[in-house]
Amino acid sequence: MPLQLNVLERLCAASGVSGREDAVRGVITELLPAGAQHSVDPLGNLIVRKEGARAGAKAVMLCAHMDEVGLIVTDIHDTGDVSFAAVGGVDTRAYLGKQLFVGQARIPGVIDLKAVHLLEGDEKNIIPHTASLRLDIGCDSRAEAEALVRRGDFICFSPTFQAFGEGYIQGKAIDDRIGCLLLLTLLREELPYDMLAVFSTNEETGVGAARTAAFTCAPDYALVAETTTANDLPGTEGAARVCLLGGGAVVPFMDQGTVYPRALYERAMQIAARENIPAQTKTKIAGGNDAKSITAARGGIPTLTVSVPCRGLHSPSVVMKQSDAEASLRLLRSLWKELSAE
Amino acid sequence: MELDSILFLLCAAPGVSGHESGAAETAAELLRQLCDSAETDALGNVVGKIGDGETPPVLLEAHLDQIGFVITAIEAEGFARITPCGGIDRRVLCGQEITLLGNEHVYGVIPADAPHLKDENAGKALPADAILVDTGLSQKDAALKLPLGSRAVFRTPPARLGKHRVAAPALDNRAGVCALLRCMELLQGRAHVPVNVLLAAQEETGGAGAAAAAFTAGAAEALVVDVSFAQGQGVSAPDAQGRLGGGAMVGFSPALDHRMSEQLCDLAERNSIAFTREIMGGRSGTDADRIQTAGRGVPCALLSIPLRNMHTPVEIVDLRDIEATAQLLAAYILAKGGEA
Numbered sequence: 001m002p003l004q005l006n007v008l009e010r011l012c013a014a015s016g017v018s019g020r021e022d023a024v025r026g027v028i029t030e031l032l033p034a035g036a037q038h039s040v041d042p043l044g045n046l047i048v049r050k051e052g053a054r055a056g057a058k059a060v061m062l063c064a065h066m067d068e069v070g071l072i073v074t075d076i077h078d079t080g081d082v083s084f085a086a087v088g089g090v091d092t093r094a095y096l097g098k099q100l101f102v103g104q105a106r107i108p109g110v111i112d113l114k115a116v117h118l119l120e121g122d123e124k125n126i127i128p129h130t131a132s133l134r135l136d137i138g139c140d141s142r143a144e145a146e147a148l149v150r151r152g153d154f155i156c157f158s159p160t161f162q163a164f165g166e167g168y169i170q171g172k173a174i175d176d177r178i179g180c181l182l183l184l185t186l187l188r189e190e191l192p193y194d195m196l197a198v199f200s201t202n203e204e205t206g207v208g209a210a211r212t213a214a215f216t217c218a219p220d221y222a223l224v225a226e227t228t229t230a231n232d233l234p235g236t237e238g239a240a241r242v243c244l245l246g247g248g249a250v251v252p253f254m255d256q257g258t259v260y261p262r263a264l265y266e267r268a269m270q271i272a273a274r275e276n277i278p279a280q281t282k283t284k285i286a287g288g289n290d291a292k293s294i295t296a297a298r299g300g301i302p303t304l305t306v307s308v309p310c311r312g313l314h315s316p317s318v319v320m321k322q323s324d325a326e327a328s329l330r331l332l333r334s335l336w337k338e339l340s341a342e
Numbered sequence: 343m344e345l346d347s348i349l350f351l352l353c354a355a356p357g358v359s360g361h362e363s364g365a366a367e368t369a370a371e372l373l374r375q376l377c378d379s380a381e382t383d384a385l386g387n388v389v390g391k392i393g394d395g396e397t398p399p400v401l402l403e404a405h406l407d408q409i410g411f412v413i414t415a416i417e418a419e420g421f422a423r424i425t426p427c428g429g430i431d432r433r434v435l436c437g438q439e440i441t442l443l444g445n446e447h448v449y450g451v452i453p454a455d456a457p458h459l460k461d462e463n464a465g466k467a468l469p470a471d472a473i474l475v476d477t478g479l480s481q482k483d484a485a486l487k488l489p490l491g492s493r494a495v496f497r498t499p500p501a502r503l504g505k506h507r508v509a510a511p512a513l514d515n516r517a518g519v520c521a522l523l524r525c526m527e528l529l530q531g532r533a534h535v536p537v538n539v540l541l542a543a544q545e546e547t548g549g550a551g552a553a554a555a556a557f558t559a560g561a562a563e564a565l566v567v568d569v570s571f572a573q574g575q576g577v578s579a580p581d582a583q584g585r586l587g588g589g590a591m592v593g594f595s596p597a598l599d600h601r602m603s604e605q606l607c608d609l610a611e612r613n614s615i616a617f618t619r620e621i622m623g624g625r626s627g628t629d630a631d632r633i634q635t636a637g638r639g640v641p642c643a644l645l646s647i648p649l650r651n652m653h654t655p656v657e658i659v660d661l662r663d664i665e666a667t668a669q670l671l672a673a674y675i676l677a678k679g680g681e682a
Contacts, residue, residue, distance in 0.1 A: 081575060091464065094454055094597045097434025097654045099501055099509065108501050110656040116431035117652060118581045125467045127433055133574040136650065136658060138504015140587060143375040148504075160439060165420065165478015170439070211480045231461075233453055233474060242459070274565040286459055311476065315454030317438040319476055 001186060003325055005169065007031065008315030009161040011177035015101070017070035017087050017154035018205045023104075024066040028180060028199055031334035035187045036096070037305040041216055043209040046199040056340030061196050061219035061301075062186065062332070063210055063290050064179030065203035068172070069314045071095065071134055071155035073102065073135075076146055081112065082138030084155055085130065088204030092127050094315040095157070102137060103153035110139040157316035167322045168245075174204070174318040178308050179225035182329050186336070193340040200290055208293030215297050221264075221304075221339045222294045227320070228252070228287055239283035243309045245320070248278025250307040257288025258295055264304040271334045278327045280309075306332050344635040345520060345661050348372065349508055351501040352516035356443055358410030358427050358493040359547040362386045362512050364443075365406050369519055369541050376526035376537060376680075386543035387442055387555040390526070393536020400641070400675060401538050401561035402525065404518030405545030405568065405629050408511070409653050411473070411494040413442065422450060424494050425470050428546035432467040432571035434654045439497040440475050444488035449497070452477035468579060496655035506587060506658070506660045515648025517647045517664055518567040524668035525675075532613035534679025545629050551627035556636035557567035563602065563641045565671060566630040569659070570620060572648035580621075584648030586658065593644030597625045597634065609673045616666045645670060 006194055016024035025046050032038060035052040046066070076082055082102070100109045103118035112134050116124060135155065139145040161171040171177075183197045200210040214222060228250050232241040243250045251268045253260055265281075272279035291303045308328050311319040351372075357365025362384065370388045374380040377390035388406060393399060409428030417423055421444060426432070437454030441447050453476055475494070477484050500510035510516075522539055529537070543551030545568075557566065570591055571582035574639050584591040592606045610617040610661045625631045630642040645667050650658040 079575070083427060086442065091436075091455065093433070093436040093464075096436075097431070097438065097498075097651070097656055099498065099656065108503055108509070110503065110658065112577075112658075113431065113433065113651050113654060114577050115582075115650075115652040116429060116433075116654075118577065120570065122461070124432065125469075127465050127467065132576065136503065136507075136509075136574070138473060138502075138507040138658075144504075162439070162449060164451075165476075166480065166483075168476070168478030170451050196467050231459060232419075232422050234419065234423075312437055312451070313452035317437040317439060317451045319451055319453070319478075321478075 003181065003322065003329065005163060008177060008181050011180055012161055012171040012173045013159040015156040016068050017156055018067040018202050020154050021066040021201045028184065031184055036082060036187055038335045041213055043212050043341065044201040045209055045213040045219060047213055048187060048197045049218065050187055050191060052195060052288045056193035058220040059196060060336050060339045061198055061214060061217050061222040062183050062336065063198045063200055063224045063294060064220055065078050065176045065200045065290055066180060067201055069204045073151050073153045073155065075151065076142055078112045078142045080141050080145045081134040081136055081153060082149060084135055087154065088188040089314055092130055098316050099158040101150045101156045101158065107137055107148045109135045112136045125334060140315050150342055167181050168316050168319060169322060170319050171238055172316045172318065173333055174310060174320055175227040175313050178227060178320060178325055182225045184330060185329060186333060191255065192337065203290050211293035211297045212292035214294045214301055218298060219301060222301050224291045224303060224305040226283065226289045226305050226307040227310045227313060230309040230311050242278050242284045242286060243282050245309050245311065247280040248324055249331045250280055250282060250309050251333045252282045252305055254285055255287050256285060257292030260304055261302045261314055262303055268304060268331060268335055272331055275334060279331060343524055345524060345664055346502065346508060348523060349516060349520045351521055353500045353510040353512045356495045357407055358457050358495060359407040359544050361493045362407050369406060372523055373539060376523060383555060385551045385554050387395045387551045388541040389555060390539040392533055397514045397536050398560055398562040399536035399538040399539055401556065401559050401564035401677060402522050402671060403540040403542055403564055403566045403629055403633060404477065404522050404550065405515045406519060406541040407543055407546050409546050413488055413490055413492045413494060416481060416485045418481055420477045420481050420484040421563055422484060422488055424473050424475055429653055431654045432470065435468045435473060438655060440494050441497045442488055442492065442494045444492040446487055448477055448487055450477045473584050498655035503658060505660050508659050508661060509656045509658050511655040511657065513649060513659050514569045514652055517569055517659045521567050521647065521667040525671040528668060528672035529675055533675050535675060537675060542629055549629050549632035553632040553636055556633040556640060560637065561640050563647040564633045565643045565645065565674065566633060567630055567645050567667060568628040569649040570646035572650045583620045584618055584646065586648050586660040587662055588618050588648060589663055590670050591618050591620040591646040591648060593622060593626055593646060594621050594624050595622035595624065596597065597631060598644055599641035602641060606643055606670060606674060608678060613673050615669045617670065634648060
């Protein structure tokens with residue numbers, strides 16, 4: 001089944017800052033194929049099972065996280081503006097000068113900045129500290145602001161989704177709604193074996209709720225469908241590029257969260273070579289994902305990650321290439337089949 | 343006239359200094375409905391006129407151009423290298439969506455640095471010579487569609503913020519243009535003095551448009567409308583003397599005509615129009631600096647609309663301040679014609 005970009009757009013448009021994944025879970029639940037059984041565990045993970053032609057010899061848990069990075073309202077001031085903190089790894093540069101939305105009612109806001117004309121010396125080149133910044137929601141007083149937003153409301157990037165150039169896509173929260181789409185796509189196919197898919201919560205905060213889903217499901221293997229940082233810009237050479245857009249599915253041998261089982265890594269690369277699936281590895285030990293949480297669940301679960309390379313991860317404008325997502329889909333499908341049949 | 347819809351139209355039309363045609367077409371179309379005539383001159387200024395054409399007119403001016411970028415190179419893998427055209431706040435550039443105005447409009451994104459790499463750029467604004475735009479095109483196609491020297495603008499759509507505010511790119515100075523259009527609507531059939539409306543090109547790059555058009559107009563006096571700094575978090579007087587929702591800022595400076603400034607304050611008080619005084623020690627840094635020295639010299643007044651986040655894609659104004667500015671301008675013109 002080909003990737004459906006309109007479904008990705010819908011997934012990315014949903015607000016799902018870590019801990020408030022409800023809207024994303026709602027969209028995914030609606031998109032599940034007939035015959036799929038689903039349940040929600042105590043931490044909000046969506047666990048989906050669909051029967052195939054028969055049970056596999058081994059249970060393989062597919063996993064993609066639903067949550068996205070964002071901000072959270074920490075205080076409301078007499079002046080009607082709002083203080084906030086980051087949720088997950090968000091660089092301040094990602095949200096300066098951007099349209100933001102507060103809470104389920106999507107109240108629009110932007111960060112106030114001292115005009116560049118009034119900055120002295122090197123101030124023009126320095127990004128202000130988060131604690132000194134305020135979100136402007138167009139209110140003149142605390143009372144006016146409190147009628148619109150509350151402390152603890154999450155703040156989301158603007159959902160600007162755009163296909164552009166030759167097969168590229170830009171959007172917020174592609175990390176990891178593209179992973180969610182890959183799992184949904186597989187679930188909707190004719191399946192040779194029973195399939196187990198987990199849409200997890202709280203990945204970006206490091207809570208790693210995927211661990212409890214892995215406890216519940218007790219699989220023999222896990223495959224994480226993710227995104228990873230590509231740094232392939234003009235002027236960056238060699239290993240510093242990490243991985244490339246257009247280079248296919250990314251299979252890391254190690255990142256900052258996980259040392260992957262060598263046998264699984266090599267198996268993935270062999271499948272890619274055998275089936276002519278574009279694949280690459282990461283040339284820098286960076287990032288981490290749910291594999292870390294799943295690997296250490298129960299008595300230990302061998303886990304591998306297959307990622308779509310992305311530019312601008314954790315920003316409102318993540319860029320990916322459609323062909324890389326298609327390669328990731330093929331590699332995930334083949335790996336899942338092989339591991340299930342063992 | 344719905345101020346917000348006019349403002350959204352104006353802000354969405356591209357018009358980077360020296361290439362104002364997109365914004366000029368949109369503004370001229372609107373101005374034509376409110377004036378006897380509206381034309382675009384050789385420098386790209388839009389000029390609307392009402393009155394006999396013999397008596398020296400009162401000149402109402404707002405600059406039409408906006409800050410933006412110019413394409414300086416096409417790099418490997420279809421990345422366009424751009425550099426600021428006007429004083430852009432480079433702290434906000436990471437991850438911005440851009441429209442590249444080449445042979446056709448091309449979509450692009452300035453890549454954001456992912457925090458995972460903890461790179462040496464963290465905490466720093468993007469240098470002016472390091473701004474890349476991801477076009478997703480091959481280098482060959484990008485070069486074909488995007489001749490060097492083409493302009494580029496932020497793609498952020500205008501948005502309402504709360505009850506009265508708008509956040510958008512190019513509010514500097516489409517907010518001023520909007521105030522002049524609203525003023526002309528208020529004056530429909532009521533102005534007894536000739537008025538020229540000048541929507542000037544190239545303010546952000548030095549004010550050549552206003553200087554030339556002011557000479558051509560041969561005006562008796564000029565009222566310039568621009569934006570100025572609004573107070574906010576960490577921004578207070580004397581740097582910023584205006585307040586969002588505080589009304590028009592009436593400029594007082596050695597370079598402005600103090601009788602006109604005082605008269606504007608009197609008229610505001612008499613007509614209950616919200617205003618504040620903005621005091622400057624020298625030149626105003628607006629087109630008034632160029633207009634006053636045009637020809638034999640033109641006495642100038644300056645009205646400013648308070649604005650936050652100047653030279654970013656999310657500049658903020660309060661619609662009530664645009665309305666107050668338009669009301670005050672109209673009161674001035676009506677007073678010239680003998681109406682109190």
